[in-house]
Amino acid sequence: MENLQKEPSGSPTNAQAALKKNTRVIAFWFFALVAGGFLGWLQIGWLNELFGFIATVFTRLFKFVAVPVIALAVITTLSQLGAKRETKQIFAHAIFYTLATTFAAALVALGLFILIAPENVPAAISAAGSAAVPKNLQSLSYYDHFLSVVPDNVLHPFLEGNVLSVLVIAVAVGLALAFMPRTEGRDSLLRVIFGLQELLFTLIRALLFILPVGILAFAGQLSSQIEAGVIVGSLGKYVAVVVTGNLLQFFVVLPHFLLARRINPLRVLKGMFPALAVALFSKSSAGTLPVTLASAEQNLRLDRRVTRFVLPICTTINMNGCAAFILVTSLYLMQNAGIAITGGTMAVWVVVAVIAAIGNAGVPMGCYFLTLSLMSSLNVPVDLMGVILPVYAIIDMIETAVNVASDSCVATMTDHDLKGKLPPAESDAPDAPVPQAA
Structure with missing residues (x-):
C-alpha cells in the first residue's frame, strides 16, 4: 500500500491542469444542483416522475456498494496493519477527534436550546402526530438496538444493511488475517479480497462518472417536493435550534478544529465537495462512503492507510449532526411530557446523546428512529415525533x-x-486503485 502523502505531485503544468479539471468538475456539479432545483420548481409532472425514478436508482446503487466498501476497506486495512503501532496511532487519533467533534456538536446544540428556549407544543397538535409515528418502533428498546449490532450469522447483516454489524464482522476478519501465520492459503485469500476491492472501486469510478445526473435528479426531486408543499411547516424554535446547531458545526466549529491543526478549511471543503453533495441528497453517510473515500484519497491526497481505516469507522461512530438532533429532540420531548429539564439533566443528556450518536447507523432517518426508540424505552410520550416527521427530511x-x-x-x-x-507501508497484496472523485 502506498503512502499517498509521499507521492510526487508532478510538474507545475500537470498540477495546474489537475486544478483546472477539478474546478470545471465542481462548476459542473453546481450547475447540476441549480438546474435540478429550477426544473423541479417548474412542477412538470412527467419530469418530476423521472427525477424520482433516477433518484431512487442512484440511492439503490449507493446502498449496493456501501456495505461492501465498509467491509473490504476495514478488512484490507487491518489485515496489513494488524496490531502494529501505526494501527493504534491511527485509531487513537480518530477516536480522540471523533469524541471531540461530537461533544462540540452536542454542546453547541445545548447552548442554542437554552438560548432559543422552544416552547411546548399544544396538546392537540402533539396528539395529532401520533398517527404518523411508526408504530412498530415504539416497542423497541435501546437495549434491543445495541443487541441487534451483535451478528448471529455472516450473511444477515449484509442482507439487512446493518452497518454496525458489518463493521464488527469486518474488524474481526481483518484482525484474524493480521494474526494468521503467513501461509499460502492466507496469501491466496488476501489476493481474492484485494481483487474484490479493485473490482468494487472500478464500479465506484463508473458510478462517480454519471453522478451529476443523480445530483440533477436529487435536486429536482427536493425542489418539487418543497414547491408542492410536501415539506412544509415547522415547530419553529425547535427546528431553528436543530438546524442552526448543525450549520454552526459545519461552518464554524469544524473549520476551527482544522485551523487549530493549521489545516486550510477551504481546501478540505473544496476537496470533499462531491461527498458533501451526495450526503446532502442521499441522507446516508454510509451510502456516501464510496464518494467520501474517493474524495479524501484523490482530492485531498490523504494516506490510504488513514482513510481506509478512519472513514469506514467514522461513518458508523462519528455522528455530529445526529448528536445534536438526539440531544435537542430528547430534551424537547421530555419538556413537552412535563419532565423538569434541570442543569444536571442537560449535562447527563449531552453524554447520552454522544453515546447514542456513536451507536447510530449511518442510514437515512437513523437518528429519527434511534431517538424514537430511546424515548420509548424511557416511557416518554413519542406522539410529538409524528409532528416532527414532515420536517425531518430537511433536518436529515x-x-x-x-x-x-x-x-x-x-x-x-x-x-x-x-x-x-507512519513507517513505510508494507504490502502483502496489491492495492486497489483509488477511484476518481472529481
Whole structure:
C-alpha cells in the first residue's frame, strides 16, 4: 500500500491542469444542483416522475456498494496493519477527534436550546402526530438496538444493511488475517479480497462518472417536493435550534478544529465537495462512503492507510449532526411530557446523546428512529415525533452533510498529525486503485 502523502505531485503544468479539471468538475456539479432545483420548481409532472425514478436508482446503487466498501476497506486495512503501532496511532487519533467533534456538536446544540428556549407544543397538535409515528418502533428498546449490532450469522447483516454489524464482522476478519501465520492459503485469500476491492472501486469510478445526473435528479426531486408543499411547516424554535446547531458545526466549529491543526478549511471543503453533495441528497453517510473515500484519497491526497481505516469507522461512530438532533429532540420531548429539564439533566443528556450518536447507523432517518426508540424505552410520550416527521427530511439532509464533513475533518486531522510518523507501508497484496472523485 502506498503512502499517498509521499507521492510526487508532478510538474507545475500537470498540477495546474489537475486544478483546472477539478474546478470545471465542481462548476459542473453546481450547475447540476441549480438546474435540478429550477426544473423541479417548474412542477412538470412527467419530469418530476423521472427525477424520482433516477433518484431512487442512484440511492439503490449507493446502498449496493456501501456495505461492501465498509467491509473490504476495514478488512484490507487491518489485515496489513494488524496490531502494529501505526494501527493504534491511527485509531487513537480518530477516536480522540471523533469524541471531540461530537461533544462540540452536542454542546453547541445545548447552548442554542437554552438560548432559543422552544416552547411546548399544544396538546392537540402533539396528539395529532401520533398517527404518523411508526408504530412498530415504539416497542423497541435501546437495549434491543445495541443487541441487534451483535451478528448471529455472516450473511444477515449484509442482507439487512446493518452497518454496525458489518463493521464488527469486518474488524474481526481483518484482525484474524493480521494474526494468521503467513501461509499460502492466507496469501491466496488476501489476493481474492484485494481483487474484490479493485473490482468494487472500478464500479465506484463508473458510478462517480454519471453522478451529476443523480445530483440533477436529487435536486429536482427536493425542489418539487418543497414547491408542492410536501415539506412544509415547522415547530419553529425547535427546528431553528436543530438546524442552526448543525450549520454552526459545519461552518464554524469544524473549520476551527482544522485551523487549530493549521489545516486550510477551504481546501478540505473544496476537496470533499462531491461527498458533501451526495450526503446532502442521499441522507446516508454510509451510502456516501464510496464518494467520501474517493474524495479524501484523490482530492485531498490523504494516506490510504488513514482513510481506509478512519472513514469506514467514522461513518458508523462519528455522528455530529445526529448528536445534536438526539440531544435537542430528547430534551424537547421530555419538556413537552412535563419532565423538569434541570442543569444536571442537560449535562447527563449531552453524554447520552454522544453515546447514542456513536451507536447510530449511518442510514437515512437513523437518528429519527434511534431517538424514537430511546424515548420509548424511557416511557416518554413519542406522539410529538409524528409532528416532527414532515420536517425531518430537511433536518436529515443537513445533519448527514455535517456527519460526512466531520468524518472528512477527522481523517484529515489524523493524516496531518501522523504525516511522516507512519513507517513505510508494507504490502502483502496489491492495492486497489483509488477511484476518481472529481
